[in-house]
Amino acid sequence: MISCVVDAKQMLSGRVYDVLRDAILGGDFAPGDALKPQELAGEHGVSLAVVREALVRLVGDGLADRRTNRGFAVPLQSDRRWQDLAEARCVVEVAALRLAIERGDLEWEARIRASHHRLAGTPAFEGTRVTAEWSRAHRDFHRALLEGSGNAVLLETFDRMWLAGELARRWSSGRAPERDYLGEHRELEEATLARDAETAAALLTRHLTHTVDALGAD
Structure with missing residues:
Protein backbone atom coordinates (compact mmCIF):
# COMPACT_ATOMS: atom_id res chain seq x y z
CA MET A 1 0.00 0.00 0.00
CA ILE A 2 2.80 2.43 0.93
CA SER A 3 4.60 1.75 -2.34
CA CYS A 4 1.39 2.47 -4.28
CA VAL A 5 1.03 5.84 -2.52
CA VAL A 6 4.67 6.70 -3.26
CA ASP A 7 4.28 5.69 -6.91
CA ALA A 8 1.14 7.82 -7.25
CA LYS A 9 2.89 10.83 -5.71
CA GLN A 10 5.87 10.42 -8.04
CA MET A 11 3.55 10.14 -11.04
CA LEU A 12 1.72 13.34 -10.08
CA SER A 13 4.99 15.12 -9.37
CA GLY A 14 6.32 14.05 -12.75
CA ARG A 15 3.22 15.40 -14.46
CA VAL A 16 3.49 18.77 -12.68
CA TYR A 17 7.21 18.88 -13.45
CA ASP A 18 6.56 18.31 -17.16
CA VAL A 19 3.94 21.07 -17.29
CA LEU A 20 6.11 23.59 -15.42
CA ARG A 21 9.23 22.71 -17.41
CA ASP A 22 7.40 23.29 -20.69
CA ALA A 23 5.82 26.50 -19.37
CA ILE A 24 9.18 27.94 -18.28
CA LEU A 25 10.90 26.96 -21.53
CA GLY A 26 7.92 28.25 -23.51
CA GLY A 27 8.07 31.68 -21.91
CA ASP A 28 4.83 31.45 -19.92
CA PHE A 29 6.88 32.57 -16.91
CA ALA A 30 9.17 35.59 -17.25
CA PRO A 31 12.69 35.64 -15.79
CA GLY A 32 12.45 36.23 -12.04
CA ASP A 33 8.77 35.25 -11.77
CA ALA A 34 7.83 33.60 -8.49
CA LEU A 35 6.79 29.94 -8.59
CA LYS A 36 4.36 29.80 -5.67
CA PRO A 37 3.75 26.24 -4.45
CA GLN A 38 0.32 26.95 -2.96
CA GLU A 39 -0.98 28.59 -6.13
CA LEU A 40 0.48 25.86 -8.31
CA ALA A 41 -1.00 23.14 -6.11
CA GLY A 42 -4.45 24.68 -6.48
CA GLU A 43 -4.03 25.19 -10.21
CA HIS A 44 -3.01 21.57 -10.81
CA GLY A 45 -5.23 19.98 -8.18
CA VAL A 46 -2.39 18.33 -6.28
CA SER A 47 -0.82 18.55 -2.83
CA LEU A 48 1.88 20.99 -1.77
CA ALA A 49 4.27 18.06 -1.34
CA VAL A 50 3.78 17.05 -4.97
CA VAL A 51 4.44 20.59 -6.21
CA ARG A 52 7.52 21.02 -4.03
CA GLU A 53 8.97 17.78 -5.35
CA ALA A 54 8.48 19.03 -8.92
CA LEU A 55 10.03 22.40 -8.07
CA VAL A 56 13.08 20.76 -6.51
CA ARG A 57 13.59 18.84 -9.77
CA LEU A 58 13.37 22.10 -11.71
CA VAL A 59 16.02 23.61 -9.44
CA GLY A 60 18.26 20.62 -10.16
CA ASP A 61 17.79 21.17 -13.89
CA GLY A 62 18.68 24.87 -13.65
CA LEU A 63 15.17 25.99 -14.61
CA ALA A 64 14.29 27.42 -11.18
CA ASP A 65 15.98 28.94 -8.15
CA ARG A 66 15.30 28.26 -4.49
CA ARG A 67 15.81 31.54 -2.67
CA THR A 68 16.26 31.74 1.08
CA ASN A 69 13.04 32.92 2.74
CA ARG A 70 11.58 33.77 -0.68
CA GLY A 71 10.57 30.42 -2.12
CA PHE A 72 11.03 29.35 -5.73
CA ALA A 73 11.43 31.52 -8.81
CA VAL A 74 12.46 31.42 -12.45
CA PRO A 75 16.14 32.42 -12.81
CA LEU A 76 17.10 35.93 -13.86
CA GLN A 77 18.59 36.60 -17.28
CA SER A 78 21.28 38.72 -15.65
CA ASP A 79 22.47 35.90 -13.41
CA ARG A 80 26.17 35.03 -13.60
Missing part, protein backbone atom coordinates in the same frame (compact mmCIF):
# COMPACT_ATOMS: atom_id res chain seq x y z
CA ARG A 81 25.23 31.36 -13.99
CA TRP A 82 24.71 31.73 -17.74
CA GLN A 83 28.33 32.75 -18.26
CA ASP A 84 29.42 29.90 -16.00
CA LEU A 85 27.18 27.46 -17.85
CA ALA A 86 28.52 28.51 -21.26
CA GLU A 87 32.07 28.15 -19.97
CA ALA A 88 31.35 24.68 -18.57
CA ARG A 89 29.64 23.57 -21.77
CA CYS A 90 32.58 24.77 -23.85
CA VAL A 91 34.98 22.75 -21.71
CA VAL A 92 32.88 19.57 -21.67
CA GLU A 93 31.44 19.59 -25.18
CA VAL A 94 34.60 20.66 -26.97
CA ALA A 95 36.56 17.94 -25.16
CA ALA A 96 33.92 15.35 -26.10
CA LEU A 97 33.83 16.57 -29.71
CA ARG A 98 37.60 16.26 -30.06
CA LEU A 99 37.44 12.70 -28.73
CA ALA A 100 34.52 11.91 -31.05
CA ILE A 101 36.44 13.14 -34.09
CA GLU A 102 39.37 10.97 -33.04
CA ARG A 103 37.35 7.85 -32.18
CA GLY A 104 34.07 8.04 -34.09
CA ASP A 105 33.23 5.34 -36.63
CA LEU A 106 31.06 5.26 -39.76
CA GLU A 107 27.89 4.65 -37.75
CA TRP A 108 28.63 7.80 -35.75
CA GLU A 109 29.05 9.75 -38.98
CA ALA A 110 25.72 8.40 -40.23
CA ARG A 111 23.97 9.49 -37.01
CA ILE A 112 25.36 13.00 -37.41
CA ARG A 113 24.13 13.21 -41.00
CA ALA A 114 20.70 11.88 -40.08
CA SER A 115 20.27 14.12 -37.04
CA HIS A 116 21.39 17.21 -38.95
CA HIS A 117 19.02 16.39 -41.83
CA ARG A 118 16.15 16.09 -39.35
CA LEU A 119 17.10 19.33 -37.60
CA ALA A 120 17.43 21.30 -40.85
CA GLY A 121 14.05 20.04 -42.05
CA THR A 122 12.08 20.62 -38.84
CA PRO A 123 10.15 23.90 -38.44
CA ALA A 124 11.62 25.81 -35.51
CA PHE A 125 8.62 27.99 -34.64
CA GLU A 126 4.88 27.79 -34.37
CA GLY A 127 3.95 31.42 -34.05
CA THR A 128 6.45 32.80 -31.56
CA ARG A 129 6.99 29.52 -29.69
CA VAL A 130 9.78 27.06 -30.40
CA THR A 131 8.29 23.73 -31.47
CA ALA A 132 8.86 20.65 -29.33
CA GLU A 133 9.94 18.76 -32.46
CA TRP A 134 12.69 21.27 -33.24
CA SER A 135 13.88 21.27 -29.63
CA ARG A 136 14.22 17.48 -29.70
CA ALA A 137 15.98 17.55 -33.07
CA HIS A 138 18.32 20.28 -31.82
CA ARG A 139 19.31 18.29 -28.74
CA ASP A 140 19.68 15.08 -30.76
CA PHE A 141 22.07 16.77 -33.21
CA HIS A 142 24.28 18.23 -30.49
CA ARG A 143 24.37 14.91 -28.64
CA ALA A 144 25.12 12.98 -31.83
CA LEU A 145 28.19 15.15 -32.39
CA LEU A 146 29.60 13.97 -29.06
CA GLU A 147 28.51 10.33 -28.99
CA GLY A 148 31.52 9.18 -30.97
CA SER A 149 33.66 10.03 -27.94
CA GLY A 150 32.50 6.86 -26.21
CA ASN A 151 32.85 8.68 -22.88
CA ALA A 152 29.74 8.07 -20.77
CA VAL A 153 30.71 10.62 -18.11
CA LEU A 154 31.07 13.44 -20.64
CA LEU A 155 27.74 12.50 -22.24
CA GLU A 156 25.96 12.39 -18.86
CA THR A 157 27.39 15.82 -18.07
CA PHE A 158 26.07 17.10 -21.40
CA ASP A 159 22.63 15.70 -20.52
CA ARG A 160 22.61 17.43 -17.11
CA MET A 161 23.49 20.83 -18.57
CA TRP A 162 21.21 20.73 -21.59
CA LEU A 163 17.92 22.03 -20.16
CA ALA A 164 19.43 25.09 -18.51
CA GLY A 165 21.33 25.79 -21.71
CA GLU A 166 18.10 25.47 -23.70
CA LEU A 167 16.40 28.05 -21.46
CA ALA A 168 19.25 30.49 -22.04
CA ARG A 169 19.13 29.83 -25.79
CA ARG A 170 15.40 30.51 -25.98
CA TRP A 171 15.77 33.75 -24.05
CA SER A 172 18.67 34.83 -26.25
CA SER A 173 16.85 34.07 -29.52
CA GLY A 174 14.49 36.98 -28.91
CA ARG A 175 17.45 39.30 -28.49
CA ALA A 176 19.31 38.05 -31.58
CA PRO A 177 16.58 37.23 -34.15
CA GLU A 178 19.06 37.51 -37.02
CA ARG A 179 21.17 34.61 -35.77
CA ASP A 180 21.76 31.96 -38.45
CA TYR A 181 21.20 28.70 -36.57
CA LEU A 182 20.93 26.71 -39.80
CA GLY A 183 24.29 27.98 -40.99
CA GLU A 184 25.99 27.37 -37.64
CA HIS A 185 24.74 23.78 -37.47
CA ARG A 186 25.69 23.09 -41.09
CA GLU A 187 29.24 24.34 -40.51
CA LEU A 188 29.51 22.21 -37.37
CA GLU A 189 28.38 19.12 -39.26
CA GLU A 190 30.79 19.74 -42.14
CA ALA A 191 33.86 20.37 -39.96
CA THR A 192 33.11 17.38 -37.75
CA LEU A 193 32.63 14.96 -40.64
CA ALA A 194 35.79 16.32 -42.27
CA ARG A 195 37.59 15.31 -39.03
CA ASP A 196 38.87 18.88 -38.72
CA ALA A 197 39.11 19.00 -34.93
CA GLU A 198 40.47 22.55 -34.67
CA THR A 199 37.78 24.09 -36.87
CA ALA A 200 35.00 22.04 -35.28
CA ALA A 201 36.14 23.01 -31.77
CA ALA A 202 36.27 26.70 -32.70
CA LEU A 203 32.81 26.55 -34.31
CA LEU A 204 31.27 24.79 -31.32
CA THR A 205 32.82 27.27 -28.89
CA ARG A 206 31.49 30.19 -30.91
CA HIS A 207 28.07 28.53 -31.20
CA LEU A 208 27.80 28.09 -27.43
CA THR A 209 29.10 31.54 -26.51
CA HIS A 210 26.77 33.33 -28.94
CA THR A 211 23.89 32.49 -26.62
CA VAL A 212 25.34 34.07 -23.50
CA ASP A 213 26.66 37.04 -25.50
CA ALA A 214 23.11 37.75 -26.70
CA LEU A 215 21.78 37.54 -23.14
CA GLY A 216 24.29 40.14 -22.05
CA ALA A 217 23.53 42.50 -24.93
CA ASP A 218 21.84 45.79 -24.09
Whole structure:
Protein backbone atom coordinates (compact mmCIF):
# COMPACT_ATOMS: atom_id res chain seq x y z
CA MET A 1 0.00 0.00 0.00
CA ILE A 2 2.80 2.43 0.93
CA SER A 3 4.60 1.75 -2.34
CA CYS A 4 1.39 2.47 -4.28
CA VAL A 5 1.03 5.84 -2.52
CA VAL A 6 4.67 6.70 -3.26
CA ASP A 7 4.28 5.69 -6.91
CA ALA A 8 1.14 7.82 -7.25
CA LYS A 9 2.89 10.83 -5.71
CA GLN A 10 5.87 10.42 -8.04
CA MET A 11 3.55 10.14 -11.04
CA LEU A 12 1.72 13.34 -10.08
CA SER A 13 4.99 15.12 -9.37
CA GLY A 14 6.32 14.05 -12.75
CA ARG A 15 3.22 15.40 -14.46
CA VAL A 16 3.49 18.77 -12.68
CA TYR A 17 7.21 18.88 -13.45
CA ASP A 18 6.56 18.31 -17.16
CA VAL A 19 3.94 21.07 -17.29
CA LEU A 20 6.11 23.59 -15.42
CA ARG A 21 9.23 22.71 -17.41
CA ASP A 22 7.40 23.29 -20.69
CA ALA A 23 5.82 26.50 -19.37
CA ILE A 24 9.18 27.94 -18.28
CA LEU A 25 10.90 26.96 -21.53
CA GLY A 26 7.92 28.25 -23.51
CA GLY A 27 8.07 31.68 -21.91
CA ASP A 28 4.83 31.45 -19.92
CA PHE A 29 6.88 32.57 -16.91
CA ALA A 30 9.17 35.59 -17.25
CA PRO A 31 12.69 35.64 -15.79
CA GLY A 32 12.45 36.23 -12.04
CA ASP A 33 8.77 35.25 -11.77
CA ALA A 34 7.83 33.60 -8.49
CA LEU A 35 6.79 29.94 -8.59
CA LYS A 36 4.36 29.80 -5.67
CA PRO A 37 3.75 26.24 -4.45
CA GLN A 38 0.32 26.95 -2.96
CA GLU A 39 -0.98 28.59 -6.13
CA LEU A 40 0.48 25.86 -8.31
CA ALA A 41 -1.00 23.14 -6.11
CA GLY A 42 -4.45 24.68 -6.48
CA GLU A 43 -4.03 25.19 -10.21
CA HIS A 44 -3.01 21.57 -10.81
CA GLY A 45 -5.23 19.98 -8.18
CA VAL A 46 -2.39 18.33 -6.28
CA SER A 47 -0.82 18.55 -2.83
CA LEU A 48 1.88 20.99 -1.77
CA ALA A 49 4.27 18.06 -1.34
CA VAL A 50 3.78 17.05 -4.97
CA VAL A 51 4.44 20.59 -6.21
CA ARG A 52 7.52 21.02 -4.03
CA GLU A 53 8.97 17.78 -5.35
CA ALA A 54 8.48 19.03 -8.92
CA LEU A 55 10.03 22.40 -8.07
CA VAL A 56 13.08 20.76 -6.51
CA ARG A 57 13.59 18.84 -9.77
CA LEU A 58 13.37 22.10 -11.71
CA VAL A 59 16.02 23.61 -9.44
CA GLY A 60 18.26 20.62 -10.16
CA ASP A 61 17.79 21.17 -13.89
CA GLY A 62 18.68 24.87 -13.65
CA LEU A 63 15.17 25.99 -14.61
CA ALA A 64 14.29 27.42 -11.18
CA ASP A 65 15.98 28.94 -8.15
CA ARG A 66 15.30 28.26 -4.49
CA ARG A 67 15.81 31.54 -2.67
CA THR A 68 16.26 31.74 1.08
CA ASN A 69 13.04 32.92 2.74
CA ARG A 70 11.58 33.77 -0.68
CA GLY A 71 10.57 30.42 -2.12
CA PHE A 72 11.03 29.35 -5.73
CA ALA A 73 11.43 31.52 -8.81
CA VAL A 74 12.46 31.42 -12.45
CA PRO A 75 16.14 32.42 -12.81
CA LEU A 76 17.10 35.93 -13.86
CA GLN A 77 18.59 36.60 -17.28
CA SER A 78 21.28 38.72 -15.65
CA ASP A 79 22.47 35.90 -13.41
CA ARG A 80 26.17 35.03 -13.60
CA ARG A 81 25.23 31.36 -13.99
CA TRP A 82 24.71 31.73 -17.74
CA GLN A 83 28.33 32.75 -18.26
CA ASP A 84 29.42 29.90 -16.00
CA LEU A 85 27.18 27.46 -17.85
CA ALA A 86 28.52 28.51 -21.26
CA GLU A 87 32.07 28.15 -19.97
CA ALA A 88 31.35 24.68 -18.57
CA ARG A 89 29.64 23.57 -21.77
CA CYS A 90 32.58 24.77 -23.85
CA VAL A 91 34.98 22.75 -21.71
CA VAL A 92 32.88 19.57 -21.67
CA GLU A 93 31.44 19.59 -25.18
CA VAL A 94 34.60 20.66 -26.97
CA ALA A 95 36.56 17.94 -25.16
CA ALA A 96 33.92 15.35 -26.10
CA LEU A 97 33.83 16.57 -29.71
CA ARG A 98 37.60 16.26 -30.06
CA LEU A 99 37.44 12.70 -28.73
CA ALA A 100 34.52 11.91 -31.05
CA ILE A 101 36.44 13.14 -34.09
CA GLU A 102 39.37 10.97 -33.04
CA ARG A 103 37.35 7.85 -32.18
CA GLY A 104 34.07 8.04 -34.09
CA ASP A 105 33.23 5.34 -36.63
CA LEU A 106 31.06 5.26 -39.76
CA GLU A 107 27.89 4.65 -37.75
CA TRP A 108 28.63 7.80 -35.75
CA GLU A 109 29.05 9.75 -38.98
CA ALA A 110 25.72 8.40 -40.23
CA ARG A 111 23.97 9.49 -37.01
CA ILE A 112 25.36 13.00 -37.41
CA ARG A 113 24.13 13.21 -41.00
CA ALA A 114 20.70 11.88 -40.08
CA SER A 115 20.27 14.12 -37.04
CA HIS A 116 21.39 17.21 -38.95
CA HIS A 117 19.02 16.39 -41.83
CA ARG A 118 16.15 16.09 -39.35
CA LEU A 119 17.10 19.33 -37.60
CA ALA A 120 17.43 21.30 -40.85
CA GLY A 121 14.05 20.04 -42.05
CA THR A 122 12.08 20.62 -38.84
CA PRO A 123 10.15 23.90 -38.44
CA ALA A 124 11.62 25.81 -35.51
CA PHE A 125 8.62 27.99 -34.64
CA GLU A 126 4.88 27.79 -34.37
CA GLY A 127 3.95 31.42 -34.05
CA THR A 128 6.45 32.80 -31.56
CA ARG A 129 6.99 29.52 -29.69
CA VAL A 130 9.78 27.06 -30.40
CA THR A 131 8.29 23.73 -31.47
CA ALA A 132 8.86 20.65 -29.33
CA GLU A 133 9.94 18.76 -32.46
CA TRP A 134 12.69 21.27 -33.24
CA SER A 135 13.88 21.27 -29.63
CA ARG A 136 14.22 17.48 -29.70
CA ALA A 137 15.98 17.55 -33.07
CA HIS A 138 18.32 20.28 -31.82
CA ARG A 139 19.31 18.29 -28.74
CA ASP A 140 19.68 15.08 -30.76
CA PHE A 141 22.07 16.77 -33.21
CA HIS A 142 24.28 18.23 -30.49
CA ARG A 143 24.37 14.91 -28.64
CA ALA A 144 25.12 12.98 -31.83
CA LEU A 145 28.19 15.15 -32.39
CA LEU A 146 29.60 13.97 -29.06
CA GLU A 147 28.51 10.33 -28.99
CA GLY A 148 31.52 9.18 -30.97
CA SER A 149 33.66 10.03 -27.94
CA GLY A 150 32.50 6.86 -26.21
CA ASN A 151 32.85 8.68 -22.88
CA ALA A 152 29.74 8.07 -20.77
CA VAL A 153 30.71 10.62 -18.11
CA LEU A 154 31.07 13.44 -20.64
CA LEU A 155 27.74 12.50 -22.24
CA GLU A 156 25.96 12.39 -18.86
CA THR A 157 27.39 15.82 -18.07
CA PHE A 158 26.07 17.10 -21.40
CA ASP A 159 22.63 15.70 -20.52
CA ARG A 160 22.61 17.43 -17.11
CA MET A 161 23.49 20.83 -18.57
CA TRP A 162 21.21 20.73 -21.59
CA LEU A 163 17.92 22.03 -20.16
CA ALA A 164 19.43 25.09 -18.51
CA GLY A 165 21.33 25.79 -21.71
CA GLU A 166 18.10 25.47 -23.70
CA LEU A 167 16.40 28.05 -21.46
CA ALA A 168 19.25 30.49 -22.04
CA ARG A 169 19.13 29.83 -25.79
CA ARG A 170 15.40 30.51 -25.98
CA TRP A 171 15.77 33.75 -24.05
CA SER A 172 18.67 34.83 -26.25
CA SER A 173 16.85 34.07 -29.52
CA GLY A 174 14.49 36.98 -28.91
CA ARG A 175 17.45 39.30 -28.49
CA ALA A 176 19.31 38.05 -31.58
CA PRO A 177 16.58 37.23 -34.15
CA GLU A 178 19.06 37.51 -37.02
CA ARG A 179 21.17 34.61 -35.77
CA ASP A 180 21.76 31.96 -38.45
CA TYR A 181 21.20 28.70 -36.57
CA LEU A 182 20.93 26.71 -39.80
CA GLY A 183 24.29 27.98 -40.99
CA GLU A 184 25.99 27.37 -37.64
CA HIS A 185 24.74 23.78 -37.47
CA ARG A 186 25.69 23.09 -41.09
CA GLU A 187 29.24 24.34 -40.51
CA LEU A 188 29.51 22.21 -37.37
CA GLU A 189 28.38 19.12 -39.26
CA GLU A 190 30.79 19.74 -42.14
CA ALA A 191 33.86 20.37 -39.96
CA THR A 192 33.11 17.38 -37.75
CA LEU A 193 32.63 14.96 -40.64
CA ALA A 194 35.79 16.32 -42.27
CA ARG A 195 37.59 15.31 -39.03
CA ASP A 196 38.87 18.88 -38.72
CA ALA A 197 39.11 19.00 -34.93
CA GLU A 198 40.47 22.55 -34.67
CA THR A 199 37.78 24.09 -36.87
CA ALA A 200 35.00 22.04 -35.28
CA ALA A 201 36.14 23.01 -31.77
CA ALA A 202 36.27 26.70 -32.70
CA LEU A 203 32.81 26.55 -34.31
CA LEU A 204 31.27 24.79 -31.32
CA THR A 205 32.82 27.27 -28.89
CA ARG A 206 31.49 30.19 -30.91
CA HIS A 207 28.07 28.53 -31.20
CA LEU A 208 27.80 28.09 -27.43
CA THR A 209 29.10 31.54 -26.51
CA HIS A 210 26.77 33.33 -28.94
CA THR A 211 23.89 32.49 -26.62
CA VAL A 212 25.34 34.07 -23.50
CA ASP A 213 26.66 37.04 -25.50
CA ALA A 214 23.11 37.75 -26.70
CA LEU A 215 21.78 37.54 -23.14
CA GLY A 216 24.29 40.14 -22.05
CA ALA A 217 23.53 42.50 -24.93
CA ASP A 218 21.84 45.79 -24.09
